[in-house]
Amino acid sequence: MTTHHTEDVDGDALGAEPELEAELHSGLLADAARWLRGLLGPGEGVAAAVRRVLDVGSGPGAASCELARAFPRAEVVAVDRSPSQLARARVRAAELGLTGRLTTLPAERPEEFGELGPADLIWTGNVCRHLGDQQAALTSLASALRPGGLLAVCERGLPPRFLPRDIGIGRPGLQARLDAALEDRFADRRARLLGATSVVEDWSRLLAAAGLVPAGTRTFLIDLPAPLGPSARLYLRTRLTRLLAEIGDRLDLADRLTVEQLVDGDACTGILWRPDAFYLTAVTVHTARLCTGRA
Template identity: 75%
Template sequence: MTPTHRARGIDDEAPGAEPEQDAELHSGFLTEAAHWLRDLLGPEERATAAVRRILDVGSGPGVASCGLARVFPQADVVAVDRSTELLAEARVRAAERGLNGRITTQRAERPEQFGRLGPADLIWTGNVCRHLGDQQAALGSLASALRPGGMLAVAERGLAPRYLPRDIGIGRPGLQARLDSALEERFAAGRARLPGVTSVVEDWPCMMASAGLVPTGSRTFLIDLPAPLGLTARRHLHTRLRRLLDELGDELDLVDRLTVEQLLDGDACTGILWRPDAFYLAAVTVHTARLCRPRA
């Protein structure tokens, strides 16, 4: 989901991002998460039979949509996003994987539209609510689309990716910690400017309960790609650092700015495309809750 007004973060899909690279890094976690959701819903045969319609809200290029379609083979999946370009990518991805008959796309932009997406047995949404001014209202709208017994799975925050040692041999040690701090400040400032922004303690199980659901567990999934990284992951990090420099360049001191520029040098052995010490480590937390009462 890419709302018109949003609190931008370096992990968000945006012009210049590489959704295919993100897919390579996150596909394993998404498959593992989908299997966990199936287990939460009950014994495998009963769970797969009960889940007939899935919404992937904020689908981007459809990575989670395809993963969910494979784990729930009897379900139709609707990829939902604001971006028509990303929805087109989702259709291509589904066709390439033989899933185009089971995955459709639908454009939606505002939280009040979530409840009009049609009834669903399972709703997956990743990094959507944090970009909306009233996160509690967004959860309420998502919950309103659930059938009785249906599950909402919300992937929000977790731990920011780490990919460099504390001392990388150039610039001042601790570069990534300073970059993470600058990104968090920018995100907080962006949230403060969102239309209808409402401050809320981001206790996701509590927020889901306030939306009329019964929390059914949270789990954190690790994305762990040790050094030496493959080329796809290196290209992803190069894109990430380029976007970071574009967005934060003026907020970095001279030494850190020059260090990031060195990391972006495609011909230097100290660059992210060649460094033997580059890795990728991230954690994504998924919160779940179910609708355990009939809708009025």
């Protein structure tokens, strides 16, 4: 998992969607990596002192590669539960000339996170929400930090918006109903996670409870106005196709038929051709550091 909003789907089942999303989010990830570099301290010396970076829930390695660029002397480790996503991360690194800078490790349980260190910087994108005990996951991640190290937790933000309220087919407000169906499905699946524990998702408080000192929160915006380019349209069609399979049974017949029209590659009302399609989303990153006086 990177910064994407792909809910609780296994990476192996997502196909090309993470790669397409990574392309859309590349600017955001580069901005976030530069911001993290500034949080660690001014000047090139601080960046050079970062020797090891973990990207936990790496997906296809988009954030891993941006972190490797921001910290050119660091070993970057992409960590994910999906072998296919780790393979894609290695391919991406090779294509960007980062072979030798990026390695991969499989892991998915909180108790494994503490065994990944030591690290000067840990980035984790949309991982905690998929684990039953989010506080335990953060505490385990924090245990992998070197003194002075930074943990960056990318969770939630604002879900993608890509359609106007009235799209000329079906009932107005389709996107809001899709979001509601996704939230209901996510809540149902989260309640069935092993060791599921309900917590207030106040990330600064959760990070403090993990023994860290909150260092700042920032939201990064992606705003691609209409008309969209082909790659963004293909991503939206891929996303809508997956959503139809996952939450189609939670939609009424009219909304299901509308989504079917949107994913129809030949229909002028489909997302591949609509002149009103756009892409707007926001990703929030919460950070905290391990006090230098602690081991």
